Amino acid sequence: MGELLEKKYEFTIRNACEMDLDKIIEINMKCLPEHYPRFFWLEHLRKWNKAFFVAEINEEIVGYVMCRVEIGIGHIKPWIRKLGHVISIAVLEKFRRRGIGKALMISAMNALKKEYNVSEVYLEVRISNIPAIRLYEQLGFKKVKIIKSYYLDGEDAYVMAKEL
Numbered sequence: 162m163g164e165l166l167e168k169k170y171e172f173t174i175r176n177a178c179e180m181d182l183d184k185i186i187e188i189n190m191k192c193l194p195e196h197y198p199r200f201f202w203l204e205h206l207r208k209w210n211k212a213f214f215v216a217e218i219n220e221e222i223v224g225y226v227m228c229r230v231e232i233g234i235g236h237i238k239p240w241i242r243k244l245g246h247v248i249s250i251a252v253l254e255k256f257r258r259r260g261i262g263k264a265l266m267i268s269a270m271n272a273l274k275k276e277y278n279v280s281e282v283y284l285e286v287r288i289s290n291i292p293a294i295r296l297y298e299q300l301g302f303k304k305v306k307i308i309k310s311y312y313l314d315g316e317d318a319y320v321m322a323k324e325l
């Protein structure tokens with residue numbers, strides 16, 4: 162019985178593919194106010210597939226993380242470098258607080274470093290989004306900047322960054 166219960170909470174992380182896109186978009190619609198046209202998701206899937214992951218429980222997708230790779234001035238080290246940008250991450254509400262968000266982020270950061278030779282990762286997060294801020298802090302991200310009225314509803318964003 163104990164073993165069965167444990168099994169229920171097992172999840173796996175794998176690279177996303179185009180067949181996953183409908184489910185990923187559905188999770189994004191349920192979990193976040195920031196939505197994107199399908200071509201935007203597809204572009205990320207095709208260009209930076211190795212840093213686009215889904216989490217599955219019993220072969221059902223329950224979360225995702227999508228990243229891109231940019232060249233720009235670092236937030237941690239202020240010179241031109243390859244940056245990994247976490248564009249979107251979400252885990253379905255009923256599967257939260259089981260380590261899935263953290264595992265998605267770790268997979269993304271490992272891939273950004275190993276597959277794309279990225280030296281710094283950054284993201285924007287609503288200043289009110291405590292769960293996400295705690296997750297990023299737990300992973301070693303620091304708040305490096307505030308962007309005023311970054312979101313469509315006027316909320317400010319923290320830029321958080323971490324050396325890889």
Ligand SMILES: CC(C)(COP(=O)(O)OP(=O)(O)OC[C@H]1O[C@@H](n2cnc3c(N)ncnc32)[C@H](O)[C@@H]1OP(=O)(O)O)[C@@H](O)C(=O)NCCC(=O)NCCS
Nearest residue numbers: 192250251252257258259260261262263286292293295296
């Ligand atoms: C942010 C999000 C992806 C985290 O996913 P998750 O699978 O629940 O995260 P994890 O279980 O891996 O949590 C890892 C750590 O993050 C922190 N954390 C996560 N949720 C938290 C909460 N509700 N309150 C406080 N800290 C929280 C904790 O430090 C946690 O570690 P712990 O459980 O050992 O204390 C999830 O809450 C989500 O999908 N939110 C809606 C979408 C969103 O806001 N995305 C981020 C946009 S920038």
